[in-house]
Every structure is written in C-alpha cells, then in structure tokens.
Amino acid sequence: MFSLSLLLLCVPLVSSMPRMHNHHVRTLDTAPLSGQYGSVNVGQYSLLNNLWGEHDAASGSQTSQITSMEGSTIAWTTNWTWTGGSQVKSFANIQLNTGINQQLSAFSSMPSAWQWSQSNTGAVVADVAYDLFTSDTAGGSNVNEIMIWLANVNSGPISAVYNAQGQAVPxxxxxxxxxYTWNLYSGSNGYNQVYSFLLTSGIAESFQGDIYPFLSYLIDNEGMSSSQYLTTAQAGTEATSGTAIFTTSAYNLSIN
Incomplete structure (x- = not known):
C-alpha cells in the first residue's frame, strides 16, 4: 500500500490564491481643489482650479474636483460663489497636456466632445468656453487667445468696438x-489679441465637433499665422459673480 504522504506528493497542488494580472490601475485623485492655483494631473489632462481674479471679489470661493475618468473621457465639477467686482474671478478648467506646442500647420484635427450643465443661483455672470492660446515659439509668450463660448450668462466678450448700449460689436x-452659427469678436486684453466665437443664440450643453476649424477660420480670414504654436488648450467655466454648480459629465479633447 502507498502511504498517505506518498499519495499527497503525487497530487498536483492547486493554489487557492487568485491569479495576479499585470494590469495598470490608475489612481484617480478626486479630492476637492480649493487653492488659488490648485491642480491635479490625470492621464493627458490637468484639472486647474485657477482663481486668477479672486482679488477683485469682495468675497467668495471656489472648489473643483475630478469625478471620473474612463479612457480619454474625464468628468469634473466646480462649485463657486463670488460677490463684488466686475472682472472674471476664476476659470476652473480641464487642460490638455499632450500634443501641445506644435505649430498649427502640423494639425489635421482637434476632435472634442463636451457634455455639461450649470445650476445657477441668483444673478450669475459667467461663461462656458474653450480657451486656446498661441505663441510665436513653442512654450513662448501668448500672442493670440481664441475662445469658443458654448454659453454666455449675462457676460460678454472682449471687443475693440462697443455700441451705445455698451455691448460688444462683432x-x-x-x-x-x-x-452651429457664431459671431466673431476681436479685441485686446492688454497682453494679447483675443478672438471670441459666440453662439448667435442659445447654449450648447452637448457639443461634439472639431475645434481646429475655428483656428483654420482665423488663419484663412483674420491673418493668424499657421506657423503659430498652440501652447494652451483648456475648457471650463469663467465665473464673474453669483453662485453656481458647474458639472461636466463627459469631456474629451485630442490633437491629431
């Protein structure tokens, strides 16, 4: 007869431990940002709280946080409240970090999709926009700012000309x-030339399209050079006054 110990040696051992796979799991930092220039990086993006104009406010605050990330699609939320002052207080935004600092002539497309909503309380002054900057050199000083407004909440673009009622003239x-149908405004902010595309009516809470044709329009019709470098590509909400909760359920942007 075989001994019990010999039988055990003849039986293959099957581990009860789960198999380990070498899958990379991305840690998502969903902690709220509250500092003036607080930021967090995830994938090809950065979430920027960016309270650049808070000194103009009598009081107020803003927090922003990432809520999800799946593939190249990110979601985030911003809560802000500002009183006093007439200038923009903050621009909570998602910034694209890949494909930047190329000449515009090297681009073929900039596909993007953005689904968002904003719950306003009281008399809110704000806008929701893509915000792009170009320079003569990679990483150089800003020469042009290009804004694509998906919503205008009692606000208005920079313009070289205003009518008798104080409204910007396209x-x-x-x-x-x-x-969509847009009006184009142009003017200086004291540092660089600003081109702003504003919807002729309504808002676009579910935008899907290519951002590059807006740059192509300026190259073809307004004398912007295709040798300019895209140094910044952001999208978010510019807050001037009031109280709001801004929620992006899905956003993506890439450069091809």
Whole structure:
C-alpha cells in the first residue's frame, strides 16, 4: 500500500490564491481643489482650479474636483460663489497636456466632445468656453487667445468696438462652424489679441465637433499665422459673480 504522504506528493497542488494580472490601475485623485492655483494631473489632462481674479471679489470661493475618468473621457465639477467686482474671478478648467506646442500647420484635427450643465443661483455672470492660446515659439509668450463660448450668462466678450448700449460689436456675423452659427469678436486684453466665437443664440450643453476649424477660420480670414504654436488648450467655466454648480459629465479633447 502507498502511504498517505506518498499519495499527497503525487497530487498536483492547486493554489487557492487568485491569479495576479499585470494590469495598470490608475489612481484617480478626486479630492476637492480649493487653492488659488490648485491642480491635479490625470492621464493627458490637468484639472486647474485657477482663481486668477479672486482679488477683485469682495468675497467668495471656489472648489473643483475630478469625478471620473474612463479612457480619454474625464468628468469634473466646480462649485463657486463670488460677490463684488466686475472682472472674471476664476476659470476652473480641464487642460490638455499632450500634443501641445506644435505649430498649427502640423494639425489635421482637434476632435472634442463636451457634455455639461450649470445650476445657477441668483444673478450669475459667467461663461462656458474653450480657451486656446498661441505663441510665436513653442512654450513662448501668448500672442493670440481664441475662445469658443458654448454659453454666455449675462457676460460678454472682449471687443475693440462697443455700441451705445455698451455691448460688444462683432467683426463677423453668422459664421457656420461644426453645426452651429457664431459671431466673431476681436479685441485686446492688454497682453494679447483675443478672438471670441459666440453662439448667435442659445447654449450648447452637448457639443461634439472639431475645434481646429475655428483656428483654420482665423488663419484663412483674420491673418493668424499657421506657423503659430498652440501652447494652451483648456475648457471650463469663467465665473464673474453669483453662485453656481458647474458639472461636466463627459469631456474629451485630442490633437491629431
């Protein structure tokens, strides 16, 4: 007869421990940002709280936090409240960090999708926009700022010309781009030239399209050089006054 110990030696051992896979798990930092220039990086993006104009406020605060990230699609939320002052207090935004500092002539497309909502309390002054900057050199000083407004809440763009009622006057009206109609405004903020595309009516809470045709329009019609470098590509909410909760359920942007 075989001994019990010999039988045990003949039986293959099967581990009860789970198999380990070498899958990379991304740690998502969902802690709220509250500092003036608080930021957190995830994937190809950074979330920037960016309270650059808070000194103009009599009182107020803002917090921003990432809520999810799946593939190249990110979600985040911002809570802000500001009183006093007439200038922008903050621009909570998602910044793209990959594909930046290339010449515009090297781009073929900038596909993006953005689904967002904003719950306003009281008399809110704000906008929701893409915000791009270009320079003569990679990483150089800003020469042009290009804004694409998806919402205008009692606010207004920078303009070289205003009418008798104090409203900005567009340099071009009724431009058809990416399924919407836009007016284009132009003026200086004291540091660089600002081009702002504003919807002629309504808001776009679910935008899907290509951002590059807006740059192409300026190259073809407003003399912006295709040799300029894209140094910054951001999207978020500019807050001036009031109280709001801004929620992005899905956002992505890439450069091809």
């Amino acid at each position: 340099i071009v009206t009724n431009i058809s781009l990416e399924g």
